[in-house]
Amino acid sequence: MxxxxxxxxxxxxxxxxxxxxxxxxxxxxxxxxxxxxxxxxxxxxxxxxxxxxxxxxxxxxxxxxxxxxxxxxxxxxxxxxxxxxxxxxxxxxxxxxxxxxxxxxxxxxxxxxxxxxxxxxxAAFAMTEPASGSDAANLQMTAERIGDDWELIGEKTYISNGGIADFYVTFARTGDEDGARGLSAFIVPADSDGLGVAEQIEVISPHPLARLHYDKVRVPAAAMIGEPGEGFRIGMETLNLFRVTVGAAALGFARRALDEAVRFAGDRRLGRGTLADNAVTKSKLGDMATLVDASALLIYRAAWQQDVGGQDHRRAAAMAKLHATEAAQQVIDAAVQLHGGAGVTRGVKVEELYRDIRALRIYEGASEVQRQIIAKDILREAGL
Structure with missing residues (x-):
């Protein structure tokens, strides 16, 4: 439990x-x-x-x-x-x-x-492209105004729910300006002419994931979210809202791994006792429990700040996502180690968790990006 x-x-x-x-x-x-x-x-x-x-x-x-x-x-x-x-x-x-x-x-x-x-x-969020992952400001997909419509041309990749979504919130370049200022956001129904799945992508923790091809996909002007050029801000604020919850998912994985490790250690015979009697095991479980609680504190502090704190919460959200995903990787790895050979056996829960956690350190802002967000905020407060 x-x-x-x-x-x-x-x-x-x-x-x-x-x-x-x-x-x-x-x-x-x-x-x-x-x-x-x-x-x-x-x-x-x-x-x-x-x-x-x-x-x-x-x-x-x-x-x-x-x-x-x-x-x-x-x-x-x-x-x-x-x-x-x-x-x-x-x-x-x-x-x-x-x-x-x-x-x-x-x-x-x-x-x-x-x-x-x-x-x-x-629903699906279509931002990542073959040539731009974390560098969202440099998306290459274009959207050109043609009469009362917008016409989208380009590709998106690693799109979760790709192939099963009913609509894709899609980010494309609508202006001549480089970088973030030229992006806009659109609601693109999955049955739009010219929109197709170019490739289903298989990853270590199976879920619907695809590369999408937009071949002169037309949507009405009313499909734009916000105003032209606001797409980057819209995308970043959307990601920031849900960033803390990525850490929460990692926390859920870590809690399950800790539970599995405790159960295994209590059942596994070692000499005249169990694995749980071993001092090394106790030390490992102590570290795992501490990492779990630290993640929970960061996550729910950041979530509270976003709901009622009334302050800029980017740093807290980044810290929560960074620590919780990195800590969950450590906790799950420790659980695998405690399980020994069973830990890398298909069908054993900790092996599944080992695959489940890895992507969370990448998507919705990789750990390296979170460190940059935290550092920039610290330096800004210091006037540097």
Whole structure:
């Protein structure tokens, strides 16, 4: 049983504790403890089930306010502890529609957010390109104004929900200016003429991922989110809203790894006792537990700041994402080591977790990018 004492911390309200209870109970009843043979089909099913359960409402704006980051973080931590694909399905509904929640017109919100919340439409966030990953300011996809429409030409890659999404929030260059100032954001329905899946990408932790090709894809002017040239800001603020929740997912993986390690150490015979009696094992478990709690403190501090803190929270969000993902990698690696040969055997949970955690140190801002954000903020405060 994962530690839940953190829910008594002052960052939370009673509604957050109730949410943690309800999601945990839902996961225990509805999720299989193993990897899906068909991740795309499993993801479709999970989105529908999460929508039917009412949990996807957490991931979108209700029209008057931003999503509650503490609720998002609790949901992701809990889902990730039970199953990586469930966390993925939930998270992408939020990230994929996040630009609409934060910057969409009333009509755009009415058209898409209720469907996303109900699990009737699968969302995707299409920013990364073959020649630009973390360097989002230098995207090459173009969008040209033709009459009342915009015509998009280019490619996107490593797009989560690629091939199963009902719409893609797509970032493209609309002006002559170089860098961030020339980008805009569009809602592109998946059935648009000229939009196709060029390649399904297989990764170590299976989930729907694709390279997309936009061949003169036309969308109406009303499909633009915000104003021309605001795309970079829209994309970065969307990522910043959900950055803390990536750390929360990593925390869920780490908690599960710690639970698995404790259980294994208590069951594994070693001499006249168990592995848990060994001093080296105790030292390792102590380090793992400390890393988990440190991550939780950073995550829920940052989530609280985004919800009610009323201050610039980029540094706190970056610290939370950086520490939690890097620490989870260490915790899971230690759990694998404690399991010995079983730790690298397919079908054993810690082996699955070892593959699940790796991408979180890369996507939505790699660890190196988070370190730059933190350092720039420190230097700015020092007047340097």
């Amino acid at each position: 994962a530690d839940r004492t953190f829910l008594s911390w002052p960052f939370f309200e009673s509604r957050h504790r109730d949410l943690a209870d309800s999601i945990d109970a839902w996961c225990a009843t509805n999720l299989d403890d193993g990897e899906a043979s068909d991740p795309a089909e499993a993801c479709r099913s999970l989105v529908a089930d999460l929508g039917a359960a009412g949990f996807l409402k957490l991931a979108v704006s209700d029209g008057d306010s931003r999503p509650d980051v503490r609720s998002l973080a609790i949901a992701r931590e809990t889902l990730a502890r039970h199953g990586a694909l469930a966390d993925f399905a939930f998270a992408m509904q939020g990230l994929g529609s996040g630009a609409i929640s934060l910057f969409g017109t009333l009509q755009q919100k009415r058209d898409w957010l209720p469907k996303v919340a109900a699990g009737d439409a699968i």
